Amino acid sequence: MKIKFLPILLVSLLTAMSTMTSCLDSDIEQVTYSSETSITSFSLGTLHVKRVGKDSKGEDSTYTDTISMANYPFTIDQTMRTIENKDSLPVGTDISRVITNLTADTNYILYGKIDSEGAEPHDTLWTSTDSINFAVAPAEGLAFTVWAYSGVKGRAYHVKINVHKQEPDSLQWSKEPMGSEFTSGSLIKQKAIYTNNKIYVFGKTSAGKAVAEYTTVSNGNPGSTWTAIELPQQTDTYSATLCQGNIYFLANQTLYKLTESGYESHNTTVGLDQLLASIDNSLYARTANNESFIYDVQNNTGTAENFNLTDFPDKGQKILSANLPVSYNSSLTRAVLMGYNPDKADGSGFVSTRMTNDRMWSTYNYEQADTFRCPNIVDPSIIYYNKNLYVFGGEITSKDYTDYKSPFSALFYSTDNGLTWEPVKEDMTFATEGTSFVDLYNRGKSKGEGSYSCVVDQNNFIWIIWNDGYMSRGRVNHFGFLPKWE
Numbered sequence: 001m002k003i004k005f006l007p008i009l010l011v012s013l014l015t016a017m018s019t020m021t022s023c024l025d026s027d028i029e030q031v032t033y034s035s036e037t038s039i040t041s042f043s044l045g046t047l048h049v050k051r052v053g054k055d056s057k058g059e060d061s062t063y064t065d066t067i068s069m070a071n072y073p074f075t076i077d078q079t080m081r082t083i084e085n086k087d088s089l090p091v092g093t094d095i096s097r098v099i100t101n102l103t104a105d106t107n108y109i110l111y112g113k114i115d116s117e118g119a120e121p122h123d124t125l126w127t128s129t130d131s132i133n134f135a136v137a138p139a140e141g142l143a144f145t146v147w148a149y150s151g152v153k154g155r156a157y158h159v160k161i162n163v164h165k166q167e168p169d170s171l172q173w174s175k176e177p178m179g180s181e182f183t184s185g186s187l188i189k190q191k192a193i194y195t196n197n198k199i200y201v202f203g204k205t206s207a208g209k210a211v212a213e214y215t216t217v218s219n220g221n222p223g224s225t226w227t228a229i230e231l232p233q234q235t236d237t238y239s240a241t242l243c244q245g246n247i248y249f250l251a252n253q254t255l256y257k258l259t260e261s262g263y264e265s266h267n268t269t270v271g272l273d274q275l276l277a278s279i280d281n282s283l284y285a286r287t288a289n290n291e292s293f294i295y296d297v298q299n300n301t302g303t304a305e306n307f308n309l310t311d312f313p314d315k316g317q318k319i320l321s322a323n324l325p326v327s328y329n330s331s332l333t334r335a336v337l338m339g340y341n342p343d344k345a346d347g348s349g350f351v352s353t354r355m356t357n358d359r360m361w362s363t364y365n366y367e368q369a370d371t372f373r374c375p376n377i378v379d380p381s382i383i384y385y386n387k388n389l390y391v392f393g394g395e396i397t398s399k400d401y402t403d404y405k406s407p408f409s410a411l412f413y414s415t416d417n418g419l420t421w422e423p424v425k426e427d428m429t430f431a432t433e434g435t436s437f438v439d440l441y442n443r444g445k446s447k448g449e450g451s452y453s454c455v456v457d458q459n460n461f462i463w464i465i466w467n468d469g470y471m472s473r474g475r476v477n478h479f480g481f482l483p484k485w486e
Helices: 006-022 399-404 437-445
Strands: 039-044 046-054 060-068 075-077 082-084 100-104 109-113 122-125 142-146 157-160 171-173 188-195 198-204 210-218 227-230 235-243 246-251 254-258 263-266 272-279 282-287 291-296 301-308 319-325 333-339 350-355 380-385 388-393 412-414 452-456 462-466 471-476
Touching: 039 075, 188 235, 188 452, 188 462, 198 235, 198 452, 198 462, 210 235, 235 282, 246 272, 254 272, 272 319, 272 333, 272 350, 319 380, 333 380, 380 452, 380 462, 437 452, 437 462
Parallel strands: 082 157, 235 272
Antiparallel strands: 039 100, 046 060, 075 082, 109 122, 109 142, 142 157, 171 471, 188 198, 198 210, 210 227, 235 246, 246 254, 254 263, 272 282, 282 291, 291 301, 319 333, 333 350, 380 388, 388 412, 452 462, 462 471
């Protein structure tokens, strides 16, 4: 590399050394110049970020935002002599004109300036006002070198500025369905459960026979086949519920647990008509007398609660649940129930909640709410994902949400345990490329309710299982990023 400013640096250093030598025979104390060549801090100034927003007509429009990047920390590895930001800058950040702030053992800092991609670097004296082009930097970054006051040239630091290539909060879907067909044919009245790296789907065949099928999933890849499991007659496929790693379900008011060899029954002392949720080590159910019932799966004991579930949808309706952590107490869990409300077809959906230490279910009365009520979704799904509750599914019959009437037109989210809901207009959306989710849903819609199901696996992939067994896979981008370095 050519070093443009090296002669100036050497002259200044030689002058200082000459002055020191001339004083050796005097009474003045000898000065020894430091050979330290470390960079001790590095940060960025203000940068431009290209963003996509909505114009006055609601159409996508690009604009440029100006953001201070001073709060993005850079890690300096003094052993390997590398400097980089572990938390990448936002998508669209322009790093072709970067103002840098750094401190070092001396003010004599050279960097390998590159004018165009692939060009040879030429050493340039760094100043805090330089506009440096990091966009053309090689993979290892730009070289920054500190010269010591003693005249020693330090070992170069390689500086990298990492920029996200994907929008971190954007939900990305597979373009086409994945996996294989169910061995039992098309299934309706579906309920899906994820456990032990497997997706289990309970459903009914076109002949009305209840079956369960499972397939493996690993790092976003589905298994090549489904395996069928015979179930008791009169199995309520909507009742499948995961508790303490085991799958429980109801058939003819009897509680069963799925086992490796099939299934086994449990004596609950009372007949159960509906499994509602699982909280910690207990199943919450509805009795044949329309009362609430708690069954402790560890101790095989049940407790009846003397209050009627009068504000719940009719038995046999599809009721789904999601469990939420409680921020102020790690020992508590909140369950949220959600379902279609046929009695209020043009109104709100059904949402009820209960925590571990509650004595009863609390159902939201959306009649008193002016806006933001839960949409009434035919064939709904609910998931707790990315620290929010989301609901979606078939046709929305609520008169409040006519803009989102079509199946799979939007995801609705809640940040307050299901009390208020809003449609997501950016980032968390359904696939816009490949086979339409509406087309996939409509293939089975005419055959009955529950022609699809949905689960989230341990790697934060969302799986939508269609009526034929093929699946669509989605995940928010940041769940696929490497973890931040400590």
